[in-house]
Amino acid sequence: MDTLETRELKYFVTVAEELHFSRAAERLGIAQPPLSRAIQQLERRLGVRLLDRDRRGVTLTGAGQVLLDEARAILDSAEAAARRTRRAAASTNRLTLATKAGANHELLRKLLDAHAAEPDAAEIDVVLCGMGDQARMLRDGRADVAFMQRPFDALAGFDTEDVLTEQQVAVVPAAHPLAARTSLLMADLEDVPDLPVARWPRQDGTYEAGPGPEIHDLSQLAQLIALGHTMAVICASARSWLWGAHAAIPLTDSSPVTTVLAWPAHSRSRAVAALVRTAAQL
Amino acid sequence: MDTLETRELKYFVTVAEELHFSRAAERLGIAQPPLSRAIQQLERRLGVRLLDRDRRGVTLTGAGQVLLDEARAILDSAEAAARRTRRAAASTNRLTLATKAGANHELLRKLLDAHAAEPDAAEIDVVLCGMGDQARMLRDGRADVAFMQRPFDALAGFDTEDVLTEQQVAVVPAAHPLAARTSLLMADLEDVPDLPVARWPRQDGTYEAGPGPEIHDLSQLAQLIALGHTMAVICASARSWLWGAHAAIPLTDSSPVTTVLAWPAHSRSRAVAALVRTAAQL
DNA sequence: TGCGGTGATACCGGTGGGGTATGACAGCGA
DNA sequence: TCGCTGTCATACCCCACCGGTATCACCGCA
Known part of the structure; x- marks a missing residue:
């Protein structure tokens, strides 16, 4: 059992993404027949059917889905390896x-x-x-x-x-009534009229549904709070970038x-x- | 910049392990000249010197050391990918x-x-x-x-x-004086005459130096304790494999x-x- | 029933990976 | 100092295989 070549994996990933041999070949800058052959060879070598070529298009088999994830990771590592090696030398x-x-x-x-x-x-x-x-x-x-x-x-x-553990604070517009409070609970932030809480991206980069604005960077957030459009929960040390238009109030029951x-x-x-x-x- | 091929990486890892082109070539089942060429090509492609061919043998450069680690990981992932794909299909x-x-x-x-x-x-x-x-x-x-x-x-x-958190217990021979105690502290286990504490393998599989026996599996450990040669610290649920010759005593200050x-x-x-x-x- | 579009097959040419033979060079013992 | 040995690099050759073109087989669809 010889080992998978990254070229084959790259081909496979492209086909799996396009679900279309001709388009995949074009993206790869090669002709369609060699691509078909390469995939067949990969399937033969693994002894596994990766794609179902139905007359109504190409679909991934279960095994193909598994290999797609694995192959993406391998290709990423390979690129990372090259980059790290070059940097180590430079x-x-x-x-x-x-x-x-x-x-x-x-x-x-x-x-x-x-x-x-x-x-x-x-x-x-x-x-x-x-x-x-x-x-x-x-x-x-x-x-x-x-x-x-x-x-x-x-x-x-x-x-x-671990370097530093800290509590979170709520940042609200200085002009808002909440700014007068000396401490808040998480529950106090729910359903405040006209001040929806900002939405941070999740680990996969997507956003939960909700009324607040989606936050992409902190200066954008600072601006939106200063304008009175939103409020946010941030960790205490980030207070350094606040200005007069903001008020930071400790959240006593926030998770550290x-x-x-x-x-x-x-x-x-x-x-x-x-x-x-x-x-x-x- | 085209991507690294696993074949090249396999060649490089073998050379890096042997630090000797001819032996590496033999291990790979190819002749030495193509191997030299493959490594040169890899170096040229990366634009980085990976090996110092001194007249007194071959040594890894810093960049080579980095690539060695990366390449090993990639080759492992590639093999794992093939295995997982096959298993997913089967x-x-x-x-x-x-x-x-x-x-x-x-x-x-x-x-x-x-x-x-x-x-x-x-x-x-x-x-x-x-x-x-x-x-x-x-x-x-x-x-x-x-x-x-x-x-x-x-x-x-x-x-x-996380599934279950439990305290640890000390397991000692039933005939030993410590067996009469109803609870122990970690400090009580140090320097007990004739009863050195067994040594578990560390995360890398090596063992700390010490007088106690090196433990490879639990039945061996049970045997050694029953014979009165050692004692051990194990988590509470593992008590199920103890017999009459053992005594398990709670360790009140052990880490969970x-x-x-x-x-x-x-x-x-x-x-x-x-x-x-x-x-x-x- | 032709037409457009799919992936597979047939065949061909050139690149390059693999082989053998040999070179260049250092260390070393006589 | 001179072979001798062992190292890696070079030179050269061959064929396997990758990629290209032309075409087929097959489906859906006017």
Whole structure:
């Protein structure tokens, strides 16, 4: 049993996505017959039917669905491997840290300062990215470590080190009656007239249905709150980007949020290990 | 930038392991010159030097070390993908569950019974394996789900559902003075004359240094305790395999052990999801 | 019953992966 | 200093296989 070639997997994924040989071949930049042959060869090698070619189009079999998921993961890893290898060659003792734009300023500053004080510390490139992009960058190989938050971010497949746990606060327009309160309960935020709570993306990037606006980045959120269009629940440290038009009120019964430093599981990079050690001592 | 082929990666891993082109070629069943060429091509494609061919042998560069780790992971995933695909085709609505031999009898029974009561339940094949083999089987694609224990087992890369948390107990020979106690502290187990505490394998399969015997499976442990050669700390539910020659004494200050159901992250199998749902309701 | 469109088959040419033979070079013992 | 040995790289050849073109078999549909 010889091993699957990434070329074959790429072909298969494209066909599985298009469910159409000719279109898939076009996307791949090859002709349709070689593509048909490659898929047949893959099926023969596995001894498994991956696609049902019915006269009414192509559909995935159960096994094909399984292989589709696996193949996507493998292709991603292969690309990540190439990228990580190139980066390792280009820059020794240099790390890329990904973090959500706008959050954790203090924490980041503290970590960078503490790390710079270590002897032999790696240079750190900080990449600010959109919400939830950190996971992709880590998997991609475009970043070596990232700040992420539990329970919001998808941490499966990463090793993590807890750095900071904090309560959440409600941020409301300063002019709103709620701004006068000194503390709130989660229940107080439900069904406030004219002030729907903003909707954060879920781990898969989609949004729950609801009346509030969908949040893509924090400056957008700050703007919307200042305009009096919404309110939001954020973790306490993010207060740093609020201005006079906002009011932050502690939420006494909110679940705590833990900011973690995350890196690809099984990373053996000494530089990553050193940074994690520093973070653990904060 | 075209993508890395698994054939090239396999070649590279073999060379990196042997650090010797001729031996690697022999292991691969090809001649040495094509192997040299393949590695050169890989280096050219990545634009990165992976190996230093010094006159005193071959050594890995930093980038080579990175690629070695990545490539191993990719090759493992490729093999796992093939296996999972074949299994998906061979057996629809059938799951393989891996668990440590000898532990969790009650829990397993309860889960299987509850699952069998569900409508449309998948058949479950239970595979008993050695300690720590569950992770390998999940990664391999030889198992779909596994019982594992936190904090003992390496859970990185898996999704998990907590099933049961329990305290640990000390198991000592029934004839030993400690057997008369009704409870113990961890400190009580240190430096007991003639009764060194047994050593469990760590997550990587190695053993800490120490006087006690290295444990490979539970029946061996039971035997050794019955003979009065050692004592051990185990989680409470494992008492089921003790006999008259053993005494189990609660450890009031031991850290709790959580048995979890684990499965490969990103699994989309409906059968796994159904089993996990059942487990969550135990 | 032709027409458009599907994937499969037949056949062909060129790339490239594999083989053998040999080269270049360092270490080493006589 | 000179072979000798063992290393990896180079040169060259062959054929397997990937990809291309032409075509078939088959369906749905005017």
